[in-house]
Amino acid sequence: MVAVQVFGNDHAVAFAGSQGNFQLNVYKPVILHNVLESIRLLADGARSFNDRCAAGIEPNAKRIRERLDGSLMLVTALNSHIGYEKAAQISLTAYREDLTLHDAALRLGFVTAEQFDTWMRPENMVHPLERS
Amino acid sequence: MHTNQPDRGAMREEEDALGQVEVPADHLWGAQTERSHRNFPIGVERYRWDRAVIRALGILKKCTALANRELGQLPSEKVDLIACAAQDVIDGRLDHEFPLVVFQTGSGTQTNMNANEVIANRAIQLAGGLVGSKKPIHPNDDVNHSQSSNDTFPTVMHIATVEQLDNVLIPAIKILRDTLDAKVEAFSEIVMVGRTHLQDATPLTLGQVISGWVGQLDHALHGVSRTLPGVCALAIGGTAVGTGLNAHRRFGEVTARRIADETGKAFVSAPNKFAALSAHDAMVDVQRGAAYARRRPHEDCQRRPLVRVWSPRRLRRAAAPGKRAGLVDHAGEDQPDPV
Numbered sequence A: 001m002v003a004v005q006v007f008g009n010d011h012a013v014a015f016a017g018s019q020g021n022f023q024l025n026v027y028k029p030v031i032l033h034n035v036l037e038s039i040r041l042l043a044d045g046a047r048s049f050n051d052r053c054a055a056g057i058e059p060n061a062k063r064i065r066e067r068l069d070g071s072l073m074l075v076t077a078l079n080s081h082i083g084y085e086k087a088a089q090i091s092l093t094a095y096r097e098d099l100t101l102h103d104a105a106l107r108l109g110f111v112t113a114e115q116f117d118t119w120m121r122p123e124n125m126v127h128p129l130e131r132s
Numbered sequence B: 001m002h003t004n005q006p007d008r009g010a011m012r013e014e015e016d017a018l019g020q021v022e023v024p025a026d027h028l029w030g031a032q033t034e035r036s037h038r039n040f041p042i043g044v045e046r047y048r049w050d051r052a053v054i055r056a057l058g059i060l061k062k063c064t065a066l067a068n069r070e071l072g073q074l075p076s077e078k079v080d081l082i083a084c085a086a087q088d089v090i091d092g093r094l095d096h097e098f099p100l101v102v103f104q105t106g107s108g109t110q111t112n113m114n115a116n117e118v119i120a121n122r123a124i125q126l127a128g129g130l131v132g133s134k135k136p137i138h139p140n141d142d143v144n145h146s147q148s149s150n151d152t153f154p155t156v157m158h159i160a161t162v163e164q165l166d167n168v169l170i171p172a173i174k175i176l177r178d179t180l181d182a183k184v185e186a187f188s189e190i191v192m193v194g195r196t197h198l199q200d201a202t203p204l205t206l207g208q209v210i211s212g213w214v215g216q217l218d219h220a221l222h223g224v225s226r227t228l229p230g231v232c233a234l235a236i237g238g239t240a241v242g243t244g245l246n247a248h249r250r251f252g253e254v255t256a257r258r259i260a261d262e263t264g265k266a267f268v269s270a271p272n273k274f275a276a277l278s279a280h281d282a283m284v285d286v287q288r289g290a291a292y293a294r295r296r297p298h299e300d301c302q303r304r305p306l307v308r309v310w311s312p313r314r315l316r317r318a319a320a321p322g323k324r325a326g327l328v329d330h331a332g333e334d335q336p337d338p339v
Helices: A002-017 A030-052 A061-070 A072-080 A084-098 A101-108 A113-119 B031-039 B051-071 B076-091 B107-126 B139-143 B149-186 B208-227 B252-263 B273-278 B281-307 B312-318
Strands: B011-014 B019-024 B191-196 B198-206
Touching: A002 A030, A030 A061, A030 B051, A030 B149, A030 B281, A061 A072, A061 B191, A072 A084, A072 A101, A072 B198, A101 A113, A113 B107, A113 B149, B011 B031, B019 B031, B051 B076, B051 B107, B051 B149, B051 B252, B076 B107, B076 B139, B076 B312, B107 B139, B149 B208, B149 B252, B149 B273, B149 B281, B198 B208, B198 B273, B208 B281
Parallel strands: none
Antiparallel strands: B011 B019, B191 B198
16 A cells, blocks of 8 residues: 555656746645655555564465475476476376376376486476586 | 633734734744645645654755855854754754645745744744844844745755655665565575466575565665755755845855755755756656655565465365355465555
8 A cells, every 4th residue: 555655646746747837846845745755655664564574574384385395387397308298298187187296297107206206306496407 | 711821822913025914922933824824724734744844944944044154144143043943943843833734835935934934933032032023033034045935945855855765765675675685595495386477387495586575675775776866956046046146156055065064965056956946857756766666565565465375276275165265265364465
């Protein structure tokens, strides 16, 4: 809501700034009011967000891991080993039949269990290629 | 019946070019302030000038008095009285003497006169004179010496804005930026599902996600900071239309230096006073920078609750019998609010 108010003030200031005639802009007070209100709201909002939210952000590691392990997009890790088409087939099979990627991959016979465990490492997917 | 009541409700006569006006006896403002107070009863409770603006008015009036002395335009005793009274305005001792609102003359004339009248009457008090007598300090001839509303009000706009940007907004954004920056390292090992188009994407670390927010706040800080030089240029010295009529040739430059000394900010005299009076692109620019600064955190705030929703598996679970209706299962969690 702070952002919405500041965006509104932005329109008011731009309009007021365009309203000068000859030697004098005569919308000065409303420009000043809106700029100061924006600054105040933003500063208060940033501090409040900092103190009451950002400073206390703690990840729920268990949930994050569950969501990660359940994500069908991890199949992208197999792209460079078995190709896009087969990887896509694995994820679609897992989705349609409510399987894990592991089970779908093995059922389709595109990888061995060992290969799957070696290649399917989310922690290796967060940086650009480092392996040769 | 009223004879035993204290001064409340008592009035005194003040006078301006249009004639006499009754003003509350326990206040220092004069005839022009009172006229505006009566003629613009618009948003009175909500749109009074706040501390930042009143402080800026005090700074301006103190510094113009000092500049007038430096340039031989006002006698030293008068300058001392004006500077002393203006200091009361700067320090917040006279905030209750500024009753006017935003919606008044578009040049801010009435608020400029409010400052002139209050500082004159406070100076008169300090000199042991009679409030409202305009002796020994006159609101126009002395407090407003070498000035016009047309150059004082834009100067006040810039002083207040620079102080608020530099002392309030920029530090607040920096604090948030640094809080988040500390999390980048702390969460660098936590791998999570990425999300594009609100759907699962390839993984990344929570530290990487937050580093993106830090980068956006750095852009926002730059966007705000780069507007400072524009609002550090002051209109003072231009008087009514930018020509500097009735002011000393060096008045703008000397006053700007005084204001820089008083505030510790990099104020300078605007190189072209005609531009400084006729348009406020620097203020528009500040507002634009502020809106930009909000856009990034706004999106981050919107994103936080979204992180918790929507994946094919979660959709199935949320839709299971006995659960709360809808796509999102927030049982036991706070509902997110837009901030």
